[in-house]
Amino acid sequence: MAVKEELTGIVSPENVSENPETLGAYSRDLSFAKPIQPKAAVRPHNVDEVQALVAWANKTATPLVPVSSGPPRFHGDTIPGVPGAVIVDMSGMKNIMKIDRRNRVAIIEAGVTYPELQPELTRAGMRLTMPLIPRANKSIVASLLEREPTLIPRQQWTILDPLRCTEIVWGEGNVLRTGDAGNWPSMEFAFERKQSAVGSGGPAQTDFYRFVSAAQGSMGIVTWISVKCEVLPEPHKLYFVAADRLENLIDFTYKVLRFRFGDELLILNNTKLACIIGENPDQIKALMGKIPSWVALVGIAGRSILPQERVEFQEKDIADMAQSSGLQMTATIPGGQNGKVLDLILNVSREPYWKLTYRGGYQDILFITTLNRTPEFVKTMNSVANASGYPVNDIGVYLQPLHQGASCHCEFVLPYDRDNLEEAARMQQLFTRASQAMVEQGAFFSRPYGIWAKMAYERDTQTTRVLKKLKGIFDPNNIMNPGKLCF
Amino acid sequence: MVLKREIYKEFENIVGANNISDDEALLDSYRYPLMHTAIHLGPYYRVYTPRGEAVLLPGSAEEVQAIVKLCNKHKVRVKASSTFWSAWGYPMEDNTIQLDMRRMNRILEIDEKNMFAVVEPHVIGATLQAEAMKHGLNTHIHGPGASCSCLASATALNGLGPDTAYLGHHSENMIGAEWVMPDGEMVRVGSVGSGLGWFYSEGPGPSLKGLIRGMVGSMGSMGVFTKCAIKLHPWPGPAPFPTDGRPPAYKAVLPDNLMSYTLGFPDWEAWADSCYLIWEAGIGYVAHRQFNMFGRDLKGAMVRILSDPTKTLGDIVELLKDPEVQKMTEDMKRDYQIVLAGMTPRDIEWQEKVLDRILEKTGGWKVEGMLEPNLHDWSLLYMLRLGHKNLNLVYGGGYDGCFGIGGTPDFATTGEYPRVEQATDFKKEWEKKGNIVAAGGDGMMGGIGGMGGGGMTLWENFTHFDPHDKASTEGTYEFFNATSEYGKQKGWGPGMEKMNDYARWTDGRTTPKEIRNKILSAGGQPEALRYQRKFYETFNPNDLGDSYYRTLD
Amino acid sequence: MALEDYLPDMERCSQCSYCKWIPFDQVKSWRFADGCPSIAYNNFLSYSARGRFAVALSLLNKQSTYTDRVVDIIYKCTTCGSCDVSDKICRYNLEPLEMIQELKIRAVEDDQVLPAHTAVIEHLKKENNMMMAPAAERGDWAKGLDVKIIPVEKAEVLFHAGCNYSNDKDLQATARTALTILKNAGVDVGIMGNEELCCGGRAYDTGYKEEFTRLAEKNIKAWKAAGVKTIVTPCADGYHTIMRLYPRLGVNFEVYHTVQYFDRLIKEGKIKLSKSVPMRVTYHDPCHLGRRGEPYIPWEGKEKKVKGQVIVYEPRKPRYNGAWGVYEPPRDILKSIPGIELVEMERIKEYAWCCGAGGGTREAYPDFSNWTATERIEEAKATGAEALVTACPWCERNFIDAVNSTGADIKVMDITDLIKQAI
Incomplete structure (x- = not known):
């Protein structure tokens, strides 16, 4: 039987595609990953279909590649690692299954995007903290599973927050609900008893949801998740603390983290902030010259009880902290005004995706370290860029304190012209060199996409050993996105 | 069964002669009396956990790994424990060696900037807290209190405690671990596995932290954890605590940015509302229904006894007649304790106002009797250090928690006849039989938090008995059986009193x-x-x- | 009480491990958080109060028998009482220290003894001192002092020097000083000279109850015969024995440690401290003067239960948990000496770390005893003090030996010697 026919027995015909153009779009992304054409793409609409797909894949030894977000994609994780794969496009699972204001929980399917969820949450008086300006078609599930950093470190009790519960179809075909959701026969049963899907632990003595985090779809397919929301802030203000030297801003940022004050808290260099504010390359270029070298963005929000008072006292206290670091907290910076920037960072990207605006393409290098170590990495990045003839001023830097300050996401964005083959080739070389330099300097590639996987797993052979055994349990036939990570 | 001499010798070669023993009486000090607070099974009168074949005191992760490898070679079971607080840490069967992790007791690192500590197994809440405070930081102290191993609660057990809403659950706080797996291989979980330090718990890729633990850990069944990193949290107070007073009524006179209150509420819905509002506003450093573990009817008298070095339990009957105590007890009927910690003067001022506003909205109040300076300073120290947590054993020496109604605050509190009152009435009837302490039916203790930032509450109905008294112990067992049946009938499940029945049975061995x-x-x-x-x-x-x-x- | 009387305690011990540590509210650092020297040195659980409850229960239940290890567990305890204080943070119905003492007593009754103890006790039986010294030399320490000898002469106050001050030549000067200060302050004081006997307290703490009783009865008889009502002693062990153990035999003498007496005399202006002693010092609370030095309250009664299973006692039972030990008098003395700067160690008063000399450990386990003292020296040094001041000759001896063996740069002094310098 042809693949299409077989898949049509699982999902409705309009949700199976063998169209070469459609498949071509899944075969490549904007990374340097080698394109590989899948043999089909399917769009399941419920967990039964997902489970049936996985069963079929096991029976037929067909690799499955889960994809939830729309294009453009950037890290090669959704590109088949081997020929003959079937793309499982989860973007059709759009249900917002529950919004529980009392417990500040939302339950959403894998295809739900931020622009789809946020208005619903707003109506309920809540919002969900997001990564920095995701694209409009970014799946929330994919973002959280891939541990994309979110903007409010003080609300991050675990690295995976605000992700709480999940429903997983494992590579070997079983379905498991994790966290509090695993305690009940069904979520309806829980809601009747005023329970919710708020806790992430378990079930039993295993945090199963951690096995699908940063797994690039290699362990199973997540059909829905619950997320912990925040009360809709009002008032919500943004301030800037600018510095010529990153070290000074780090000192200030640690002070804010130490008191667990503020809300959004991140550091951007001038290029990165210019790319956020500027709407076209010229504007960006102009802004790069105006914006101070380093800027900490500090959101201060009021919620629930005495919100105005919270904002007011924290404005004063955080301003004092800035001053004690020899800096100033301001409502504007050259080229930027707080209301506008707040609006930008709290929303999804304009089209095209903001990181592409400056040069049409970019390559990023992202890893985990601690905030105090970030200047070393910046120095190394600049040095490798210089050596490769890449303009250092074009490098965007984004530092996002995580987990209430215990660690820090460090991201370098290197814009380039993808259409210029020579430039692209140079970028690929620079990317490889810089990645290697970062690893040598102690970058922790927690989400090891592409070439980073080998670098990361060579450093930790014991973790690799255990992960392979786990993979053998959850996906014994290696049908889930083979060729990724250490699998 | 006794270990063969040559096998004993091999173990001895790893740890040295001073750190191994198979003396019978010594081994009997590593047996847990299951007529006791066995958390949560039994109580079984005069039943003990099995005697191990030997006790070893390893001094390093390398020694632990060598021991586990040897155990694999000779097929000898291994059970590690650090602070031996409960039956979980003791052998289940013969042919088991007990590891006492006591010698591995170092705080290896406190990273002040990035706010975490790296500890060995025998570091306890009190010592880690004392050291963290020197850096302006604090550690979550989990429910069993300051006496227990931080690593054990973070890796192998639960890690829930009164301060969880602000200082995190230890499952959240654990940001890396060194683990001698049961096959003898050693894995370091998180960034430390790549030799990069202990700052990050996940990856590369899927997180092995998920294999270490879920809601709880593997309770010593899956190898031995030899180090872990624990996330620390802000501490806006002095180091050390300026402790004052005579034992056991120690108190801490702390600056005004640290305040302790007992809040009372007119009904359970108001109680639940206050929890949600506290979490939404993000105030509070510790929040816990702590003193209710002495029982709804007795807690007022008990806090008076405990905060006065001249008093003893013998004063309880007289105190219960005291109108002031009676008023305080009534005020505290639906209560919890909360500690506010202001990071700055403006912060504490705001938090105080928010608390007042929450009380206004819910009709709640600050229990006046607990505002008396001596009681305030006593409860403040109590809640911050959790150094008196074994007061759950104060009455007769035995206690266990039953029901264990966990989840959202609403789960236990809504409706005309809330679950918390149903559980109270049920226990109250059993108290009349005289085998458990007549404390008013409601001995429900639990965190106003359950996870970082709040989100759940727990109602563990403390039941007190005398483990030396056969009738009391067996009567308690009977009560717990009835409790489980009641829970099943009500659709609440069997309750935490039977939580470990699946593992250990009435003879102290494998179920x-x-x-x-x-x-x-x-x-x-x-x-x-x-x-x-x-x-x-x-x-x-x-x-x-x-x-x-x-x-x- | 017999060991069997502590069966309820053994079964009610909840395995909380508080006995190993100082009270948690008082923990100021990782380094100085240990409370029980025995578990801190020996590590196996059996060497804590919790473990000894279990070992005793195992023996009583005949699940095990005496072995070298069991004997070691029983005797390698300084009976400092730290466990007792910490246990009673949460419990009103456990007596770990009493149980440990009964366990030692039972071991002696069962002839499970240590040669090192046997030698000392055999000597004690013959020569009435713990110092392996001839009885005939007991009073030599006071030679040359113009002092009344009781009962030849009558005196209002009996100065009981104790074995150590009587026989340890390094320490005798302190006893002489103390006596002289008392005399100079106008106290009508006398000594018993060669007729003074060991108080028996150390024999009791080692498990030799019979020998304690023999000495106590002899002392009581002699003191009664001499019309003694008030006793002052510079020995913390002696103070504890006369204050807490003798009343069990039906007598009550008014007993003071010298620090209490000196403190009173200073406050009354009868001792004038005018000379400056510029020194930074720290003070070690001897266990027998501190947590074990609480006033004796007679009690005879029984356990009963209220509210179903709340264990109380009828009549109200006194609670010994270190709350009312002798802590302020020595500190007040030090504060009243011009030039002295008192800096406290982390573990003080009822939760002070033991010197390591008690319970027969100095005699039988010199390494353990010395380690325990060394730990205290380390703690004292951490304060930056020039001198570790104490008020017990047993502590002082053990500290001096520890300083000598480690070469630690700190003086060990009795508080009496500081008073002398200030007069």
């Missing part, structure tokens, strides 16, 4: 397989336990663990 399977199959998702069976077979190939690890075929 018979058919009973174990029946219990475990009745849980939420048996599939999870089938995966755990696979983990066990994969990583514990010689079956050196025990039945605390939940598996189904």
